[in-house]
Amino acid sequence: MRKLILIGKSESGKSTLIDAIRGGDLAYHKTQYVLYSDDIIDTPGEYAETKTLGGALAVYSYESDLVGLVASATQQRTYFPPNIVGMSNRPVVGVVTKIDAPDARPDMAAMWLEDAGCEKIFFTSAYTGEGVQELLDFLQK
Numbered sequence: 001m002r003k004l005i006l007i008g009k010s011e012s013g014k015s016t017l018i019d020a021i022r023g024g025d026l027a028y029h030k031t032q033y034v035l036y037s038d039d040i041i042d043t044p045g046e047y048a049e050t051k052t053l054g055g056a057l058a059v060y061s062y063e064s065d066l067v068g069l070v071a072s073a074t075q076q077r078t079y080f081p082p083n084i085v086g087m088s089n090r091p092v093v094g095v096v097t098k099i100d101a102p103d104a105r106p107d108m109a110a111m112w113l114e115d116a117g118c119e120k121i122f123f124t125s126a127y128t129g130e131g132v133q134e135l136l137d138f139l140q141k
């Protein structure tokens with residue numbers, strides 16, 4: 001399995017999606033530091049939101065095979081600048097989360113990820129499981 005790093009704002013649903021990918025219970029745990037493991041690297045949203053911490057994400061991306069930029073279908077803004085994927089020397093995919101939410105705008109999240117430069121975008125819900133297997137299959141390719 002390719003090693004994935006998930007990057008996105010706080011509360012965008014990175015850790016819950018990882019729980020869903022691993023097939024475990026969905027439990028809320030605020031990510032307080034980079035959680036390094038053999039399959040997926042989870043990062044705190046603050047690293048994507050804070051200029052001085054953002055460099056660490058670049059360094060940890062070198063430890064991964066694939067970068068996942070995460071935008072939830074309920075968030076109000078994006079922190080990903082246009083064409084930011086050009087900064088990465090790993091392939092980058094987009095992951096839209098929380099597509100089950102009543103006020104979800106997956107189209108808006110996808111537009112931000114496309115603007116960031118992601119060519120492939122997964123639409124997921126950790127709650128319903130939608131899109132999770134597709135992402136897992138992609139990691140196992």
Ligand SMILES: Nc1nc2c(ncn2[C@@H]2O[C@H](COP(=O)(O)OP(=O)(O)OP(=O)(O)O)[C@@H](O)[C@H]2O)c(=O)[nH]1
Binds near residue numbers: 045125126
């Ligand atoms: N409706 C809905 N809510 C979700 C989903 N995934 C996560 N959430 C909720 O969103 C909130 C934040 O989820 P986290 O997975 O902790 O978000 P995170 O991106 O890891 O946040 P940080 O650790 O702060 O960077 C929690 O209250 C979750 O229950 C989903 O698929 N659907």
Ligand SMILES: [Mg+2]
Binds near residue numbers: 016030031
């Ligand atoms: Mg987290």
